[in-house]
Amino acid sequence: MLNNxxxxxxxxxxxxxxxxxxKKELRIMEVCGSHTMAIGKWALRxxxxxxxxxxxxxxxxxxxxxVSYIDALISLKSxxxxxxxxxxxxPGSLTTLETARAQGLDVRLVFSPLxxxxxxxxxxxxxxxxxxxxxxxxxAHTIRxxxxxxxxxxxxxxxxxxxxxxxKYLLLADDVEIDAFLLPGHVSAIIGSNAYSFLPAxxxxxxxxxxxxxxxxxxxxxxxxxxxESGKNAIxxxxxxxxxxxxxxxxxxxxxxxxxxxxxxxxxxxxxPASGLAIKPEFSRFDATQKYDLDISYYEPPSxxxxxxxxxxxxxxxxxxxxxxxCSPAHPIGPCMVSSEGSCAAYYxxxx
Amino acid sequence: MPLIINMKDKIITLAHGSGARLTQxxxxxxxxxxxxxxxxxxxxTIEHNMVxxxxxxxxxxxxxxxxxIGRLAVTGTVNDIAVSGAVPAYLLATxxxxxxxxxxxxxxxxxxxxxxxxxxxxRIIAGDTKVVEKHNAEGLYIxxxxxxxxxxxxxxxxxxxxLNDNIFINNFIGEHxxxxxxxxxxxxxxxxxxxxxAPLNHLIQKMLTCSDIHFMRDATRGGIATILxxxxxxxxxxxxxxxxxLPISSPTQAISDLLGLEPLYMANEGVIVTFAxxxxxxxxxxxxxxxxGKNAARIGYVxxxxxxxxxxxxxxxxxxxxxxxxxxxxxxx
Numbered sequence: 188m189l190n191n192x193x194x195x196x197x198x199x200x201x202x203x204x205x206x207x208x209x210k211k212e213l214r215i216m217e218v219c220g221s222h223t224m225a226i227g228k229w230a231l232r233x234x235x236x237x238x239x240x241x242x243x244x245x246x247x248x249x250x251x252x253x254v255s256y257i258d259a260l261i262s263l264k265s266x267x268x269x270x271x272x273x274x275x276x277x278p279g280s281l282t283t284l285e286t287a288r289a290q291g292l293d294v295r296l297v298f299s300p301l302x303x304x305x306x307x308x309x310x311x312x313x314x315x316x317x318x319x320x321x322x323x324x325x326x327a328h329t330i331r332x333x334x335x336x337x338x339x340x341x342x343x344x345x346x347x348x349x350x351x352x353x354x355k356y357l358l359l360a361d362d363v364e365i366d367a368f369l370l371p372g373h374v375s376a377i378i379g380s381n382a383y384s385f386l387p388a389x390x391x392x393x394x395x396x397x398x399x400x401x402x403x404x405x406x407x408x409x410x411x412x413x414x415x416e417s418g419k420n421a422i423x424x425x426x427x428x429x430x431x432x433x434x435x436x437x438x439x440x441x442x443x444x445x446x447x448x449x450x451x452x453x454x455x456x457x458x459x460p461a462s463g464l465a466i467k468p469e470f471s472r473f474d475a476t477q478k479y480d481l482d483i484s485y486y487e488p489p490s491x492x493x494x495x496x497x498x499x500x501x502x503x504x505x506x507x508x509x510x511x512x513x514c515s516p517a518h519p520i521g522p523c524m525v526s527s528e529g530s531c532a533a534y535y536x537x538x539x
Numbered sequence: 540m541p542l543i544i545n546m547k548d549k550i551i552t553l554a555h556g557s558g559a560r561l562t563q564x565x566x567x568x569x570x571x572x573x574x575x576x577x578x579x580x581x582x583x584t585i586e587h588n589m590v591x592x593x594x595x596x597x598x599x600x601x602x603x604x605x606x607x608i609g610r611l612a613v614t615g616t617v618n619d620i621a622v623s624g625a626v627p628a629y630l631l632a633t634x635x636x637x638x639x640x641x642x643x644x645x646x647x648x649x650x651x652x653x654x655x656x657x658x659x660x661x662r663i664i665a666g667d668t669k670v671v672e673k674h675n676a677e678g679l680y681i682x683x684x685x686x687x688x689x690x691x692x693x694x695x696x697x698x699x700x701x702l703n704d705n706i707f708i709n710n711f712i713g714e715h716x717x718x719x720x721x722x723x724x725x726x727x728x729x730x731x732x733x734x735x736x737a738p739l740n741h742l743i744q745k746m747l748t749c750s751d752i753h754f755m756r757d758a759t760r761g762g763i764a765t766i767l768x769x770x771x772x773x774x775x776x777x778x779x780x781x782x783x784x785l786p787i788s789s790p791t792q793a794i795s796d797l798l799g800l801e802p803l804y805m806a807n808e809g810v811i812v813t814f815a816x817x818x819x820x821x822x823x824x825x826x827x828x829x830x831x832g833k834n835a836a837r838i839g840y841v842x843x844x845x846x847x848x849x850x851x852x853x854x855x856x857x858x859x860x861x862x863x864x865x866x867x868x869x870x871x872x
Binding site: 194196199200221224227228229230231233234271272273275276285286288289290296297298302401515516517536 | 550551552553554560561724726798799852853854855856857858859861863864865868869870
């Protein structure tokens, strides 16, 4: 199998030895939640030398979805609500979709927005439009299909997020210390490696796009070290078997056709300028915020939860006073505990 | 009056039925507390050598590649009896049928039950039938109660598990869950993955005669990882599982990676976890010579190197394999 060669123990340890020769402190943020999960799954932190710290960033789309969004979905009592799996346990201000379902709300788990469109042929259906650049093109395509086939029972509640504006936001915050980024593989497959050229140009920061196998991640860390040693900032691409410089143009076109950028609220971080995507006016009949006059005005309930600091890479999950105490996967408080990709859930599961 | 401890959760959600930590809490706080039960088990030994168990079967869809609710209702209960060391002998079956259900489907399911009972060598001797109004059940639910008899001097228990015991499984893991995910969500995988649903009592009897077996459990809801954690909760001995030794078929591995799910936490219907004292070769060849043990492997061992259940990844790093609170959910991307 192709993947097995990217899990080769001999090669992994060879790269780990090379990484161990680097003695300076190095703080790398893995932006993507799937990287966080892979790092935990292979217990890579235990294999890396202690001077190399991996910090989990804001790259889990479920984690950064605001409380008001879940409240808005739960308010849609008489409709069928279709969601990707891990959104079920994301807490709103009072409850989760999982509990609301047990109380009678019609919530269905789907693997694709096209499944939601199928359900919409029978009944009024809302799809929870969550995701980064990876998931968003498929949802934009579904909205276009609904338009072409005049499926008026279908709408999307948008909470799409973009990765590059979030990176900019992190680098502009003065309390964030990150030496380099391990850049997301799937998102980059869509937006291309060129999309990160602002990192060295405007922020003197480097990054390497990485795949999700252990060898990918270790090699990307080695590449980051090489860039830092060379003294010249750069973006490099370890995941060349999937990611091209300009990305997937067809997917970019579909997004541009159906959606437009606007400010978005990230749970734990607040409003980030032009970091989200809204549905264009010509597709407004598929926009659930308009169709049902939903107020998803952004609010963040006050809480001792330190997800904001975790997402900024300031502290590790165990440093939050709630971690593994009043906040656990069974009863998550902060967004990072909810998704199995969230930093806190990954820590709870793999690193305690 | 028994002490009623309040659950943090006010209502039952699907997570309480996952077989993981939330199910355990529900059983101990609501059921065991009221029934004055000291031991939580899905079977009980009565009259010295009689083992009884009961199991409710709810599955969607009712027919799936590799089985149907009828075969499942027999194998689930037969296997629960067999892992105690007892020889399963009799089953009782209760049918809850939704108004409108096709008689021809019911006949197919019952024929499958009889065929599976013959394969297992058990007799279905009594039962009950209830019909409920449309929408008050989904198609058909079957509850089976099993009775079996322990051979003399057969006593399997977590208290017998000792340091350096080897841990074995008989088959690929995750096959049932992947088959159900594929059928339920019409993923149209080709060829369709097949459930491992099978009566394991004959295999288990062979294993018991050839080796010093300490404990067995069928790895249904919650999967291998949940059982290993239950064992640790009971006997407080560390467990290390070797990732490179786990029998996982490549389609199952690929689909699990795609959905962000882990086969170690997936439900199986034809997998038993066995703790046995040494001699892995003899036990393994006995298992591998049986049709439901062809992919048998030694997957780990009992140790005092760790406290808890750990997985040694194929890179050599150790990570905890905790009991989850509820079923893992498929991930967004």
